[in-house]
Amino acid sequence: MTHVFRAWSPAENRELGPAYRAATREQVLEACEAAHAAAEACARTRGEQRARFLLRIAEELQADAVAILACAAAETGLAPSRLEGELLRTRNQLAFLAEIVRTERYIDARIERADPARTPLARPDLRSMLVPIGPVAVFGASNFPLAFSTAGGDTASALAVGCPVIVKAHPLHPGTSLLAGAAIERARAFCGLPVGAFAQLLSGGERSHAVGLELVQDPRIRAVGFTGSLEGGRALMRAIEARATPIPLYAELGALNPLFVLPGALRERREAITAQLLGSISGSAGQLCTRPGLIFSSDPTLAEELAVRARALAPQPMLSPAHRRALAARWQARGRLAGVECLHADDPEREEVGVVIERCSLATFLCEPSLREECFGPSTLLVTCADAAQWRQAAASLPGTLTASVLRAAADEALARELLALLAPLAGRLIVDGVPTGVEVNQAMQHGGPWPSSTRPDTTSVGGRSILRWLRPICFQNWPQDWLPPALQDDPAREGARRIDGPS
């Protein structure tokens, strides 16, 4: 079995120069052992120190920005401006998480003091807080070589709370992953964190799947973060279930991000909406987890207007030939379905892809389960809704999704509110008069909804709450004061940040 593989240049449609070597089984085991050995020391670090570590990673990424951006551009074919934005976002999310963990308020300290006089039994002293779950495996995503890969969201949030991280680099951007990994490694050494706090494993060639499976099956790994395909996610679920000790899997497996264009909105600002939609569908060649893959409208001609605009757009390379072939296969299969019209698509033999605009009736949409599957790339399906009953039927028929959007005008209020109520149980983020692409990183963001958009709708992979997936509560019963972690010791100076004695 060869461990050697190469990256692909989407822009030049050829293999890139350097040969990389995928991690061997021994290297997976070594990384797990080092992470396991480092876990206790990582858990003992203070929020201050981890904040400095995250900020230093951001600085190291910036120091190597020229090389990182050039490599990412070569390996992904994404536009330089998009990659610059992504690097900024990657640095911003590191800085944002640094601010959150610096004060250690997130540990949610709770103290219930002893009551020796209670009858029939004395009440013991109980104190609890959130502690890191242990070594975490993070899978780099193909579509965000920086923000959801080596130094991306899951890595940042896990390091933020003191979990050792082992990244499985995505095979499509090994060079970018190595540069980002080196930046983390320099920051780790600079900040005096233990060896084993971070490691990266390359995967590719015939070891493309094996590295990830070996990693998640290692008993020393305590949780997994993944962004990828439904099939990839199902395979990880099975691998984890086969462990002697299953562990939490936080996986984002695709979303349709339905968008409802209500009649009043279309009457009032047709031009603006069409332009906004096309931008959201085509940006980054549609390779965004929040791209609107489904548009509901009562006006079928909206699809034709999108197609006219689509013709004016330059085709873009996709991340890999496999991505391009998957998109072409899907729209060709859809084209064979009775009732689905393709209004715009490019020759599937071309190396770059244009926007795919398809259209069908709600009846067709409801009958064809394949239309409810994500079609990754610059494509959207416009579904026509004839009346209020159809709008409601459409909203109630959808699978779980990261986002759902409603574009409305004053005249649409009743329908808009009704649709939002139907969409609420299905989505993580509900948008009014906006498009879902462009995910803010702040305390209020939610990125994760019911299956398949997440295996864990109770968590998020972006924003302030993202640290919670790598934490678990632990309770200390009847501990001597000076054995307790400082955050749980009696200390009047800390009172404001803790819950003491009781529900509120």
Added chain:
Amino acid sequence: MTHVFRAWSPAENRELGPAYRAATREQVLEACEAAHAAAEACARTRGEQRARFLLRIAEELQADAVAILACAAAETGLAPSRLEGELLRTRNQLAFLAEIVRTERYIDARIERADPARTPLARPDLRSMLVPIGPVAVFGASNFPLAFSTAGGDTASALAVGCPVIVKAHPLHPGTSLLAGAAIERARAFCGLPVGAFAQLLSGGERSHAVGLELVQDPRIRAVGFTGSLEGGRALMRAIEARATPIPLYAELGALNPLFVLPGALRERREAITAQLLGSISGSAGQLCTRPGLIFSSDPTLAEELAVRARALAPQPMLSPAHRRALAARWQARGRLAGVECLHADDPEREEVGVVIERCSLATFLCEPSLREECFGPSTLLVTCADAAQWRQAAASLPGTLTASVLRAAADEALARELLALLAPLAGRLIVDGVPTGVEVNQAMQHGGPWPSSTRPDTTSVGGRSILRWLRPICFQNWPQDWLPPALQDDPAREGARRIDGPS
């Protein structure tokens, strides 16, 4: 297939009078449809109203206490005093959760206001809060007919946050389950909550497993709470993985609750420790999830002293003949292992069981994986540790567990702290100088640790954090003020309870 089944009287060792009918497939579907239909109305209820509902359930349970306690005693063979304590605990946890949700502070409201002037892109208004995950399936546990069954912890915490609940009653206590279910139903009607907010399905006879599997595979169920065996939990995992849309499973599947008796402690208070240990092992016939199933000591004679005390205890009935047979089969199998001595056990043909005290060396314990499996009932295995290296080896070798305990004296400090550091990654609750049985219900309690003690070590089934497993964050982007839930609208009176603009 017969749907008819009967409960069992452990005390009288015979079937009990009334015949019960297990839920049919149609009844499962009906309950799911009703819960689905009620979900939105339940989610819209205010904390106030749900607090009143929980308190009313507690009152209704108390109003029917005589019948409930008599029925539970007949169906479980547990002592009246234990069941009275359990009923009190069940009412207390309802009241405790009522206090937590009344103020709605738990929804963790976060507001990030728009910044239209931001470049290159305006920042949208983003507001998020926790919302109920939707209809929940709760499995009644065999060993807590009240506190972890129909009106028990998972039901209380899910109702507390506005999730409809469908309970699958445990086949061993159908009568108790029906009485508790009727109490909830009266409270629901009294408080004006929607029909569908609560339902219960009996299971038993040939439908014993089918009812539960049908329930968790219904697409309208959005999360599952389970307390039971490892095999039962694995079966539920597989059933959920086979869904088109997998959902979160919160399952507690057993724990060894290791307890380390350090040499100094034994020198100083041998009598007290022996008595405390035997009480913790034998209470409720050992049918408690936190019973210490493993004791580590450097003094092998501790096992003999436990055996002497065990002889003086009256044997107790177990919950069912199946429980008794499983316990007998396990200690007989262990008795055949070289190196495992049985110091006390009763004739396995007897209808009531005494305490099982076994002993082995650490070397034997480390070689025999079966000794690391839970042995449900009044039994414990004492493992002898010869020196400090063995103590450490013992602590590092253990599987995940609900609790781990260290009994120590001043002379043991260094060893105690070392062991606690090794045990911390494995346990949800770490106890010093105490036994694990007796689980407090308050804000600091943690009940759940790494597998197999929980499938979700990041959550708890007891205490203030227990509500979090039934909640998920949802983000509202660019919503008109008056469409937002009241908790997220601009309102100076609420500012103290929310995070506004920024990390801290």
